[in-house]
Amino acid sequence: MPEDRSLDDFALGDEDTDSDAAEAADDSASDDGDPDAPSDPNDAADPAAVDPAVATSTWHTDGAACDRCGERVERRWRDEDDFVCADCASW
Ligand SMILES: [Zn+2]
Structure with missing residues (x-):
């Protein structure tokens, strides 16, 4: 049965683990490359409140x-x- 085979392949999951690690690395890299990301607008709103x-x-x-x-x-x-x-x- 072809369906049983594909389920076994998923259960072994070697390829899945590899792709997860690669995605995690990509996420941290993009965070570092975005210093001007959304946190700045919040900081800009603060000075008005700072007496x-x-x-x-x-x-x-x-x-x-x-x-x-x-x-x-x-x-x-x-x-x-x-x-x-x-x-x-x-x-
Ligand atoms: Zn004096």
Whole structure:
């Protein structure tokens, strides 16, 4: 019976194993060759959600005391953990 023969060939599966390995190799190769693939658009959408929480300067309309000299200024710059006036900021 020809049908029995073909089933046996499938069960032995030597050719199948070889082609599977080849396909896996092709998949990883194409991944490496596509650095601009779909993950980038998602990253591009993030910056809008990322608030500039780490501000390099702060603005106080009523003024705020410099952490170094105590002078009252409207704008202070971040210097390590302190907010200092323009004179005290280490540029
Ligand atoms: Zn100061």
